[in-house]
Amino acid sequence: MLSRSIALCLCAALPVSAFADPGYYRVTGVASDDTLNVRSDPSAGSADLGDLPHDATGIEVSETDASGKWGRIIWEEGNGWIAMRFLAPDAVAQVGGTALPAGLLCSGTEPFWSMQMSNASATYSDTSGAVLAMTLQGARVAEGRQNFPVQTGFAGTDGSANALIAPALCSDGMSDRDYPWRVDLLISAGGTGRYLVGCCNLPLEVGSH
Numbered sequence: 001m002l003s004r005s006i007a008l009c010l011c012a013a014l015p016v017s018a019f020a021d022p023g024y025y026r027v028t029g030v031a032s033d034d035t036l037n038v039r040s041d042p043s044a045g046s047a048d049l050g051d052l053p054h055d056a057t058g059i060e061v062s063e064t065d066a067s068g069k070w071g072r073i074i075w076e077e078g079n080g081w082i083a084m085r086f087l088a089p090d091a092v093a094q095v096g097g098t099a100l101p102a103g104l105l106c107s108g109t110e111p112f113w114s115m116q117m118s119n120a121s122a123t124y125s126d127t128s129g130a131v132l133a134m135t136l137q138g139a140r141v142a143e144g145r146q147n148f149p150v151q152t153g154f155a156g157t158d159g160s161a162n163a164l165i166a167p168a169l170c171s172d173g174m175s176d177r178d179y180p181w182r183v184d185l186l187i188s189a190g191g192t193g194r195y196l197v198g199c200c201n202l203p204l205e206v207g208s209h
Contacts, residue, residue: 026090035051039080059204101202104165124161
């Protein structure tokens with residue numbers, strides 16, 4: 001059962017942000033023998049950082065530039081830009097019927113930890129060697145809000161987790177990546193509890209389907 005007291009506590013930790021909800025797309029209009037360039041800046045003349053396959057799917061776009069013609073994505077250890085004219089909206093699996101994408105990977109630094117969520121489960125691990133395999137117990141959207149923040153509750157034989165996730169520009173403090181999600185996480189395992197904060201994104205290799 002999801003804890004109301006946990007939800008109230010964590011809501012206070014979430015920052016007010018005008019950051020737009022991330023969008024999910026697939027590549028379209030690119031020939032099968034070609035690729036979509038990932039640029040360093042929202043300009044066709046900027047450096048080419050790499051390429052997306054002509055049939056790439058589940059691409060997480062955190063925001064667009066002022067013109068709406070370029071979308072920013074996480075690319076390797078930083079960010080990149082791709083032309084929106086070569087993208088079409090893509091349907092991705094969701095966590096517990098919410099608007100959160102299944103496969104969302106959340107993590108934090110100092111302390112280092114990670115938790116990845118499927119549509120009905122989650123796996124948490126950290127540098128202490130703890131590994132928690134948990135199933136989804138419930139998910140709900142904050143009252144009066146359409147999609148976010150979302151509270152998710154997971155439980156397994158070795159512990160449980162409650163997470164509040166919302167769209168917000170987030171930095172891991174170690175890379176140049178701009179993550180599109182922030183998470184507040186309460187972990188209970190081995191008779192002790194931890195309160196962690198971190199960032200989330202849908203990795204390109206996970207979003208592919």
